[in-house]
Amino acid sequence: MRSVRIEEVARVACVSPITVSRTLNKPDTVSEATRNAVWAAIEEVGYIPNHLAGGLASSKSRTVGLVIPHITNSTFADRVRGMTEVLRDEGFHLLLGISDYSPQVEFQHVMAFLGQRVSGLSLTGTTHDERTRSMLARAGIPVVETSTTTGTPIDMMVGYSNEAACYAMVEHLARCGYRKIGLISTSYLNNDRTVARRAGYQQAVKDLKLAQDPGLMITSEIRLAAGAKALVDLLAAQPDVDAIFCTNDVIAVGCLLEAARRGIRVPDDIGIAGFDDIDLAQEFVPALTTVRLRRYEVGSVSAHLLVQRIRGETPAEKIVDLGFEIVARASTRRAQPTHQQRDSGHVSSRAAR
Amino acid sequence: MRSVRIEEVARVACVSPITVSRTLNKPDTVSEATRNAVWAAIEEVGYIPNHLAGGLASSKSRTVGLVIPHITNSTFADRVRGMTEVLRDEGFHLLLGISDYSPQVEFQHVMAFLGQRVSGLSLTGTTHDERTRSMLARAGIPVVETSTTTGTPIDMMVGYSNEAACYAMVEHLARCGYRKIGLISTSYLNNDRTVARRAGYQQAVKDLKLAQDPGLMITSEIRLAAGAKALVDLLAAQPDVDAIFCTNDVIAVGCLLEAARRGIRVPDDIGIAGFDDIDLAQEFVPALTTVRLRRYEVGSVSAHLLVQRIRGETPAEKIVDLGFEIVARASTRRAQPTHQQRDSGHVSSRAAR
């Protein structure tokens, strides 16, 4: 398929090819009359710029790569939305890869993206294949790791402290009077965010002298049915649990559904809390106490940072903490206002922005 | 950033550049000894093939474009998953664009993707900007439109009949004894799938001599809160509605939640049905009667069709009907088995595959 080339546009517009190129890429360096003539010619011949050729010649591409662990989850869907909207406004395009939580698959995507000469790259978390780190170090393109603010960044980071968020939620549950709090987390294999969330829970349980027992921590897949089953399993093993903190809202709603089916009263018999603040959390009956994150902003801020760096600017911060917020709702008892509003962990976090 | 080029690999491996290229792209045309030497050299110098240059020289790219209306919806998330998994296995990569239901934005993405010389393209539905159609006709790359099997295809199609699915659901509701069925659809602006769904509802209502009234059809956004509000609005305008068919499960669950809050008994006071069979549909109490679609397959089959055509093969079918299935659950009354299993509309549809 030999396509219409810049040369043909140039001929029709009676200018040189480079002028056409400039009209497209640096319009303000071309006089208005020329610009109009070129645009008319472009329309006339039906020219579509070949970004492959342009990218090759300029060693710049208008593409950014994103690798996410999976997509069936509003955390990542919102991030994709945040990135695509900003990138579109800035004239960039998004190459998407899904790693399914495998660092090896992530590495393959990174390789392929580098082969496409992406101008920037966004990854999830800080757990990567060693080759990913070394390739990226050599490639010298801006990289944003997201959804965490801890660990050793490759370059930049946008997220929140998973550990602090979980610590804050356990504190909140303790203020609600819960003393034996179970934790249902997602699998923590290759998932530094989950590891951090578990650590936050454990630290808080220890600091607040709540019931400690390895049997209180179990894992579940992110599906409603799995969350329901996890509730059953946890209650079977630890019948006197008085609250359950799920590191994911889908799991938490699964628990709420199962509790309803079994006639377990929430929050009286048991308190249930989640993580993410998905749409369903506030609509569900009872509404779910949870940790609110700024998912869309994780994407939009990442994209902004990448674009800034691609343009050669230096962002104010290499690590952006978007904070979190404990949202108390009906699935947990009312908190006693003993301490001063320590919930406002998010306030300080946000201030860090 | 001057990167390691194929020439350097060639020098280290003591072969010519073209041999390196062949080792990478057509390994079986190179002797094993040479292949090994080349691979060793690639590792040694840390070579990353430049797909921009390769694509330019061969006028082929290993990239496929996908434009979806939005991403915060399992319909599209599953499709993305289906596409990426197949494409990854086939060595292709995915450029993602989100159009927000705007044909103009879609056109911009299509232009940009053609500029990247994507080898194939997948769009949603058949409502496009006229320029999109003409560009694509000229570009001559394989195109798959999805989520419908009606309308005039640009090239190929993968989906299901939205009209037949909604017709079947109204039939089902009629067999359940419902006679005045409201419809809450999404906005049908630039959305041929919704237009078809509404048409299916209207035709069935007419054929089955159910209550007909323009006031029975309203629209809602795809959010739980919006669905809840839509229920309230519909009941206010049409108090004697005995069933509500929502063309989206999220809206339907919003209705169920609102019904629970208002003490409206489902399915006795009112029957509620949805469309999509999201995870929540079967877990919710009461479980939601809905239309099950094969969302993942929409993506995976699309990707397969595109890859086949990119390879120069000719797929057996240009239009793949993946069918649908009426899933009867607790949110509607039991159906009377009067007619013979006409629900098996999906069986014939699937047979069409």
Next chain:
DNA sequence: GTGAAAGCGCTAACAC
């Protein structure tokens, strides 16, 4: 099975 030459379509650098 391997190589040499030519060129894919564009833009950087420099000239005018």
Next chain:
DNA sequence: GTGTTAGCGCTTTCAC
């Protein structure tokens, strides 16, 4: 403000 020249890194074509 616009044009000329050279070359981005690879693959095609044809030769051996």
